[in-house]
Amino acid sequence: MNNVKAFCFDVFGTVVDWRTGVAREAEYFFLKHGLSDIDPYEFADAWRDLYQPSMQACRSGERPFTRLDVLHRENLETVLANYKLDVGAMDANELETLCSAWHRLDPWPDVISGLTRLKQKYIIAPASNGNIALMANMAKRAHIPWDLILGAEVTQAYKPAPQAYIRMADILAIAPGAICMVAAHNDDLRGARECGLRTAFVPRPTEHGFGQTKDLAAASDWDIIALDFNDLAEQAGC
Amino acid sequence: MNNVKAFCFDVFGTVVDWRTGVAREAEYFFLKHGLSDIDPYEFADAWRDLYQPSMQACRSGERPFTRLDVLHRENLETVLANYKLDVGAMDANELETLCSAWHRLDPWPDVISGLTRLKQKYIIAPASNGNIALMANMAKRAHIPWDLILGAEVTQAYKPAPQAYIRMADILAIAPGAICMVAAHNDDLRGARECGLRTAFVPRPTEHGFGQTKDLAAASDWDIIALDFNDLAEQAGC
Numbered sequence: 484m485n486n487v488k489a490f491c492f493d494v495f496g497t498v499v500d501w502r503t504g505v506a507r508e509a510e511y512f513f514l515k516h517g518l519s520d521i522d523p524y525e526f527a528d529a530w531r532d533l534y535q536p537s538m539q540a541c542r543s544g545e546r547p548f549t550r551l552d553v554l555h556r557e558n559l560e561t562v563l564a565n566y567k568l569d570v571g572a573m574d575a576n577e578l579e580t581l582c583s584a585w586h587r588l589d590p591w592p593d594v595i596s597g598l599t600r601l602k603q604k605y606i607i608a609p610a611s612n613g614n615i616a617l618m619a620n621m622a623k624r625a626h627i628p629w630d631l632i633l634g635a636e637v638t639q640a641y642k643p644a645p646q647a648y649i650r651m652a653d654i655l656a657i658a659p660g661a662i663c664m665v666a667a668h669n670d671d672l673r674g675a676r677e678c679g680l681r682t683a684f685v686p687r688p689t690e691h692g693f694g695q696t697k698d699l700a701a702a703s704d705w706d707i708i709a710l711d712f713n714d715l716a717e718q719a720g721c
Numbered sequence: 722m723n724n725v726k727a728f729c730f731d732v733f734g735t736v737v738d739w740r741t742g743v744a745r746e747a748e749y750f751f752l753k754h755g756l757s758d759i760d761p762y763e764f765a766d767a768w769r770d771l772y773q774p775s776m777q778a779c780r781s782g783e784r785p786f787t788r789l790d791v792l793h794r795e796n797l798e799t800v801l802a803n804y805k806l807d808v809g810a811m812d813a814n815e816l817e818t819l820c821s822a823w824h825r826l827d828p829w830p831d832v833i834s835g836l837t838r839l840k841q842k843y844i845i846a847p848a849s850n851g852n853i854a855l856m857a858n859m860a861k862r863a864h865i866p867w868d869l870i871l872g873a874e875v876t877q878a879y880k881p882a883p884q885a886y887i888r889m890a891d892i893l894a895i896a897p898g899a900i901c902m903v904a905a906h907n908d909d910l911r912g913a914r915e916c917g918l919r920t921a922f923v924p925r926p927t928e929h930g931f932g933q934t935k936d937l938a939a940a941s942d943w944d945i946i947a948l949d950f951n952d953l954a955e956q957a958g959c
Contacts, residue, residue, distance in 0.1 A: 616894040656854040
């Protein structure tokens with residue numbers, strides 16, 4: 484790991500707690516519309532369940548690369564319809580506000596301190612499937628100290644497609660082996676390792692709520708296995 | 722200007738003093754090669770003179786979009802050859818180091834304080850013809866506190882082509898009229914205004930050295946005409 488120059492981060496789940504953040508705004512939306520019988524956490528999960536299939540259409544070439552903000556909006560309408568709600572009767576601005584809940588997610592408590600330490604020595608950037616504006620607005624609101632914003636819109640590829648990692652290294656002009664991908668998801672790290680990147684696993688055991696069964700532990704001998712971002716900084720010599 | 726959400730900056734000349742920075746590294750290179758009779762400032766100017774023509778080939782569609790690091794390297798070989806030097810006999814790593822002088826330019830003295838103030842209230846980003854790695858490395862070294870890095874490689878267009886401004890607004894998901902382009906160059910602001918952006922002029926009267934004749938003053942009624950970045954922050958209510 485001595486030659487690593489940049490740490491690139493998965494964001495949804497790894498840096499921010501998307502489930503709590505989306506549920507918080509969904510709860511407000513449902514209360515306002517007299518729909519308080521809908522569990523906002525279940526709703527957040529249902530919305531998120533459409534995430535991978537919607538990106539898969541772009542990965543497979545079935546549709547051209549499309550920003551996550553657009554996919555999130557399409558998926559929001561789908562999930563509301565699945566709840567038997569009349570999306571057409573809803574105010575477009577209110578739907579847009581709910582959709583932009585993804586721009587207002589809070590980082591896990593160790594993130595700002597850990598990233599601030601890592602930033603002293605390394606380039607730090609999100610390597611998220613989120614689009615540029617989404618990442619920029621999130622970082623601005625939560626004071627996430629990225630050096631620059633990378634990710635799907637910059638590489639025009641959704642992880643774990645190899646191009647998402649390979650183009651990132653090319654854009655940074657840093658060899659893949661001098662970039663460390665950080666994620667709470669083993670499949671993301673598998674994709675990164677296959678492209679020659681270094682890998683760091685940070686578990687987020689409540690990303691999917693209490694009772695989570697997936698990604699509770701490292702599934703391989705990743706280069707770093709850390710408790711949280713402060714431990715990651717420590718292990719990276721910061 | 723009340724609805725402005727983001728300030729986007731020209732970089733070479735406006736944020737950093739490219740001429741002094743390039744001359745400094747060229748002087749070292751020439752001393753090392755026993756070429757101390759070459760004036761490093763004249764050399765920097767000659768290298769920079771190839772900048773616009775090389776981008777013009779991309780703007781016109783004569784060649785596909787090509788990163789500025791690549792154009793800088795091609796132009797370096799051309800300018801060395803123009804000085805009757807044998808580029809082929811030079812060490813490739815040394816040429817690469819000289820070429821990356823553009824990554825190690827210093828900001829004008831008012832930049833860090835002015836940007837730090839603006840960042841409290843606005844999104845701040847470079848909208849440079851420089852590529853992403855160039856901007857990221859420059860910012861990391863000089864502690865330029867960008868929120869994100871935009872510019873030619875992100876938009877795949879070289880200013881003042883309209884797509885450079887229009888795609889930037891689209892990527893930020895901010896209306897053009899809520900973005901203020903900041904530059905020491907009237908033609909950059911003209912391009913931005915034609916695309917509906919707000920404009921701020923900050924003069925850099927020694928960008929081209931003492932005796933500069935171009936861009937000494939605002940050539941139009943730009944939305945803001947500031948003395949420097951601190952005055953810009955002041956006028957922007959920071």
